[in-house]
Ligand code: HEM
């Protein structure tokens with residue numbers, strides 16, 4: 001006997017339950033993940049539009065399309081949207097939700113109702129962040145970092161924006177809590193820790209950062225709110241407070257947060273590389289442990305954002321040294337991916353192309369991070385476009401490309417349709433070309449001294465700025481082609497088999513799309529996640 005939920009694809013109405021309510025109140029991890037996916041892609045589009053408008057303003061010196069104050073609001077909102085609404089929830093909340101239970105052979109996450117509650121919190125936070133644009137004293141102009149004393153004094157709508165961030169933080173904490181519990185308690189009996197797919201391992205490491213570091217951010221933004229309304233003076237020297245305290249609190253969360261962004265993307269790459277090289281991953285244990293090592297060591301390096309803020313020389317040296325230490329587990333992963341590809345039988349399909357793009361762009365971002373991590377050089381390039389280039393390479397080139405790779409890899413699983421692969425490959429060339437044209441000049445003008453967060457510049461930076469703006473158009477063209485290649489296939493029927501890529505983790509044993517109810521009985525797990533013997537492509 002089967003219940004209908006075991007055969008009806010989760011995208012289709014469950015017998016007797018249909019309509020929008022069956023989505024927004026669903027407790028099914030797959031539907032919740034889908035809700036996140038749509039929201040996150042929408043926020044990404046908003047962030048891209050803001051970014052492109054900023055680039056337009058910067059195409060020539062002087063005022064082009066907006067005034068200075070509008071530009072301040074633009075980079076603040078661009079930063080807040082991209083960080084808190086796109087990259088932090090991106091891979092864990094959307095792909096993690098859908099895939100985590102499937103990869104470990106569980107029926108759902110441990111707390112399905114808490115899971116949909118997290119999505120509601122995300123939606124509330126997103127709506128408040130957007131509302132802060134149009135209400136109060138105008139859109140916030142502090143930058144996404146909300147540094148005091150400015151954030152306490154500006155008359156713009158910082159209060160509402162920090163409330164939004166506070167609520168988004170809870171969404172993240174609850175998702176982390178859910179994932180940790182699920183991985184500990186709900187693995188199929190034969191799914192030992194050593195058989196856990198590396199994407200699940202990366203979600204596990206990430207979930208601990210979400211759970212332990214996010215409360216610090218919550219407290220920090222709550223204090224900004226309290227300061228704005230009550231003026232206690234915690235961060236105000238004239239009342240005995242200390243503005244540096246704010247920076248410490250902010251970065252104690254926000255540095256680990258960059259690992260919330262990047263570690264899941266590394267997990268995605270660790271799934272894709274072996275599947276398309278048809279070869280067991282090189283150094284499974286080293287990759288799994290390096291995720292935990294990054295999560296741990298990455299929590300100890302926050303003050304590298306404050307080399308110019310005032311710290312003892314000893315502290316500067318310690319934080320600089322620890323920053324270099326974090327590079328080791330990241331380099332271990334890059335080495336293992338490359339070693340996995342070596343002598344593999346490689347299928348150059350779109351997911352692999354994007355995973356390779358990740359490795360290249362992330363390495364460029366990571367290596368320039370070392371320039372910023374050593375105090376001597378950081379003082380030269382602090383708050384210049386060098387930093388803007390560095391973090392776009394890491395978060396956009398890394399997490400963004402990781403998310404695109406995840407989309408191209410699991411899209412046929414989620415929707416039962418195959419996208420236009422040739423067109424996706426074309427988008428890759430546009431994206432990689434546009435990306436480097438957009439951000440590489442920023443390294444150069446940054447080294448020459450162009451400060452970040454300025455709407456105007458000296459004529460000497462004109463060429464670099466213009467190339468960068470033209471690059472942003474190529475990049476957007478790439479995005480359009482990518483999303484067109486994905487959406488085009490929705491007209492056709494669902495024809496994809498269980499395992500179009502011949503991958504060996506558990507989600508590929510299910511139909512595409514998976515049914516409403518999966519793994520009611522825990523599945524057998526006879527082999528490891530990367531042993532491809534007897535696993536065939538089933539397009
Ligand atoms: C088409 C894509 C994008 C374009 C054209 C773009 C462009 C820009 C520009 C012009 C700035 C302001 C530089 C300054 O004046 O200091 C900026 C800042 C920033 N961007 Fe992007 N960006 C894009 C995508 C992204 C993505 C995908 C992320 C994150 C995932 C991101 C995160 C940030 C952050 C955090 C800031 C700093 C905001 C601040 O200074 O407070 N951007 N971006």
Ligand SMILES: [Cu+2]
Pocket residue numbers: 254255258301302304305
């Ligand atoms: Cu940092």
